Amino acid sequence: MALPAAVVTPERVLVRTEATEVHLRTEEGEAAFLPGHTPLIGALVPCLLRVVEAEGEQRLAVHGGFVHVEQAGLVVLTPVAERAEEIDVARAQRARERAEARLAELRNAEAPPEELAAVEAALARAQLRLEVAAGGGPGTGS
Amino acid sequence: MPGGQERALRRRIRSVQATQKITRAMELIAASQIVRAQNRLAAALPYQRGLAEVLAEAAADAGDQAGRLLGTPEDPRRILVLCLVADRGLCGGYNANVLRATERLVRARRQAGATVQVVTVGRKAPPYLRFRRVEVSRSFGGFSDRPSFADARAVAEAVVPPFLAEEIDQVLVVSTRYRSAGTQVVEERQLLPLPDPSADGEATPRTPAAGEDLPPGTVGPEDRQGYVEFEPASQDLLGELVPRYAEAAIFGALLEAAVSEHTARQRAMAAATDNAEELVKTLTRVMNRARQDAITTEIMEIVGGAEALRQAEEAEAS
Numbered sequence: 128m129a130l131p132a133a134v135v136t137p138e139r140v141l142v143r144t145e146a147t148e149v150h151l152r153t154e155e156g157e158a159a160f161l162p163g164h165t166p167l168i169g170a171l172v173p174c175l176l177r178v179v180e181a182e183g184e185q186r187l188a189v190h191g192g193f194v195h196v197e198q199a200g201l202v203v204l205t206p207v208a209e210r211a212e213e214i215d216v217a218r219a220q221r222a223r224e225r226a227e228a229r230l231a232e233l234r235n236a237e238a239p240p241e242e243l244a245a246v247e248a249a250l251a252r253a254q255l256r257l258e259v260a261a262g263g264g265p266g267t268g269s
Numbered sequence: 270m271p272g273g274q275e276r277a278l279r280r281r282i283r284s285v286q287a288t289q290k291i292t293r294a295m296e297l298i299a300a301s302q303i304v305r306a307q308n309r310l311a312a313a314l315p316y317q318r319g320l321a322e323v324l325a326e327a328a329a330d331a332g333d334q335a336g337r338l339l340g341t342p343e344d345p346r347r348i349l350v351l352c353l354v355a356d357r358g359l360c361g362g363y364n365a366n367v368l369r370a371t372e373r374l375v376r377a378r379r380q381a382g383a384t385v386q387v388v389t390v391g392r393k394a395p396p397y398l399r400f401r402r403v404e405v406s407r408s409f410g411g412f413s414d415r416p417s418f419a420d421a422r423a424v425a426e427a428v429v430p431p432f433l434a435e436e437i438d439q440v441l442v443v444s445t446r447y448r449s450a451g452t453q454v455v456e457e458r459q460l461l462p463l464p465d466p467s468a469d470g471e472a473t474p475r476t477p478a479a480g481e482d483l484p485p486g487t488v489g490p491e492d493r494q495g496y497v498e499f500e501p502a503s504q505d506l507l508g509e510l511v512p513r514y515a516e517a518a519i520f521g522a523l524l525e526a527a528v529s530e531h532t533a534r535q536r537a538m539a540a541a542t543d544n545a546e547e548l549v550k551t552l553t554r555v556m557n558r559a560r561q562d563a564i565t566t567e568i569m570e571i572v573g574g575a576e577a578l579r580q581a582e583e584a585e586a587s
Contacts, residue, residue: 133484137316137418137520138309143484155500168323169500170509192513193506195323197497202484204319206418206513 130162131200132178134187136208142187148179149201151194158194160201167196173251175259176203186211188259190252214260223253275563278556282549289545292538295359299535302414303450306528310447313524315484317517324510325466330503337435338507340465345439348383350375351428351460351519352398353444353526354391356413361537363445363530364393370455371443375403386437388427390523414527421520429515432461440515444522445529453529463514 129145149160152174171192178185192205226249233243328339352371354364371394375385387403389395392410399405407427412420431437440461445453499506 131484133315135315135319135484137313137421137517139312140315140484153500158500165498166496167498167500168326168503168506169498170506193320193323193510195319195326200484202319204316204323204513206422206516 128162129181130160130164132202133200134176134178134189134203134205134208136205141208141210142178142185144178144180144185146178146180146201148177149203150177150179151175151189151203153194160194160196164196164201166198167194169194171203171205173255175255176208186259186262188214188255190255209256209259211259211262214256216257216260219253219256219260223250223257226250226253274559275556278552278559282552282556285545285548285552289542289549292541292545296535296538296542299531299538302531303528303535306415306524306531310521310524310528313517313521317521319484320510320514320517321466324463324507324514326497327499327503327506327510328463328466330497330499331507334504335507336504337438337462338511339462341459342438342462346383347386347436347438348378349386349388349428349431349437349440350378351424351440351442351444352387352389352391352394353442353522354389354394354413355526355530356392356410358393359537360530360534361540363533363537364391364397366455367443367445368394368397370457372398372401372403374441374443374457388424390424390526413523414530416520416523416527418516418520421523422516424523425512425516425519428519429461429512433511437461442519442522444526445533447525447528447532450532453532460518461511461515463511 129147130149132142132144132146132149133140134142147162151158151160152172153169154172155169158169171189171194173188173190176187176189178187188209188211189203189205190207192203192208195202195204226246229246230243230250233246328335350371352367354367358364371387375387378385386406387398389398389405389408390410391413395405395408409420409424409427428440432440439459441457442460443455443457446456447453
């Protein structure tokens, strides 16, 4: 039995397949979905999304959004998602360095919390991209 | 001097023809952009519908606990109006229609005693509104013909946080909706609070055309009978849904506005090209008549001159 799964972003439908398992992270923690899961709506945290298919799997970095499971299948609605193989590692690395430098600067200067949060979010995004591109990241070992 | 009028007309015809070439080129460009913009609009649909379904489920579960995030406020005192127009003109009444509707809305709400802030997208908006003494608190520009989701997010950043911080009671959008190739309508609708899905009809996302193949979870409300788990609980989920949904709704509105803009421009430029054609025809007729008149006058002069010479010769001979 297969689980129809889709990853949908505002600009296009990124993934559409018959999956055997889907792994992701909601605010409550790691979650895995098999065919026939009970209906659920969850808010995602930025995480590695693994769509396991009969042959191989698709790996994506998703930056927040929602997962909606119903009888007809599973859909991940996310503002930003990237396939692992499409991630620009060099760029993510530069972004991480930049964010780290800025963060150190802001911590010393007692910056406003919003600005700090924005830089921290940028750092988290860069880290997630690097982890997903490297093939590691949280949620791989299952 | 004969021929002077003709030369002036010839110059005018050439100038009209040059303009016609420009309008024809703009028409063709707009026509190709329409298709592009339509595809982008269609590609954005699954996300919007997916979020609408999540919203419907969460709203049904949260019930009264949704509070001010859902429904229509009874007496909004602080209103934010978001107005979407084009960056450029030469698109018929497209900009003017939206801007006039915005101005009317702002004045009506002010009269009713509300404070109204205006945020605009499109470079054509601020000059029009400022001239009419409607101050614009924030304006965006440079992407009206090809909005990306990042642009929509930037706009949402200016609109959603004030609502969540309870500085604003209601956010309204004035923009052009794309009904079909033939009809685009200026419409004002409420962006925030989110539309209550239990109220009749899902107003916001467009229904898919027959044969459109959508992923699961974005097809339509299947019978909501079963029990749905929420992580986090539905009222907290609504809090997270509001900014995402608003972003998607703004993106959808921007895309619809872009299609409408290109359609309006194509129509305006087609009309301009036709008018130029007409004008060239009329001017050519006037020019031909002027040339004939000039030729007739010249012949008359020659004949007259010859006749005078002949008469003079006859007088001498007799």
